[in-house]
Amino acid sequence: MTAVRIIEASPNDPAAVRLLDALSDALSAITGDDGRASFDPAQADESGSVFLLALDGTDQPVGCGVLRPLAEGVGEIKRMYAAPGTKGVGAALLAALGAEAERLGYATLKLSTRRVNHRAVDFYRRQGWSETDPFGRYVGRPESICMARVISPR
Template sequence: MTEKNTEKITILEVDLKKNEEALELLEELSNSLEALTGNSGKASFSLEDMQEPRSVFVIAKDCDGKAVGCGAIRSITEEIAEVKRMYSRVKGKGVGAEILSFLEMRAKELGYTTLWLETRRINENAVHFYERNGYLTRENYGKYIGNIEAVCFEKRLDSSLR
């Protein structure tokens, strides 16, 4: 299991099918997205995707051991991974940035050169979060092509990532 510790949080890779905290976080995220966008996002994520060899699912725990966020990457191509199910229970504390940084590091370790992701335009907090973290808008890909509610992002991974 790969792990990263900071003073604030610990990021742990987990087996999604066997981790109750991860499943709870995913359900919270789905409910939050449903309320904000009218779509839970469940149809765009599969538990089976996380069983693939180059897929990663992580949870973040605070200094008290409480699960406070999650995120994942899954393979699109040999070089491109997709960021999925990013969620933080606490806003403005850097949890999302820590999760994203960890996923970027793991993607690079797994041989990916680029990360893609999709969010809804109406989810302005997410849009601004990805922009602040170096993601650039790109053409919509896959099932998001032609979906005017979706905005897709890309980040090239380089050697400066720790």
């Protein structure tokens, strides 16, 4: 497991931009769509949002993720990425985003990924997420799989 430290950052930080670009490149290779259209970095500045950066033991950026409001009591995870070969970084980021969601008062988290992205779908299932009805821009998009996880029952 890669040693990791999670910090709050800006998606406009140069290290974050490099990670988000790497995520877009990876998604484009897997799905044919880089995913950039589904997230505007300004969303990380909205109330109820947070952008997290994962740093390895030498403080090199190795992952990122965003939590943003979706609906009352519901947060959405966006732009989750862990650099290849950084075992445990994705789980650490997802746990940190979950802790931030609880702190911000969210009861449920949702996300969407492409069904063809088997590695991501399997990862989220291992982390306790399950398929849910499509939401927002993903309604009517069969290539998308929407997932949810209750973090704090109301």
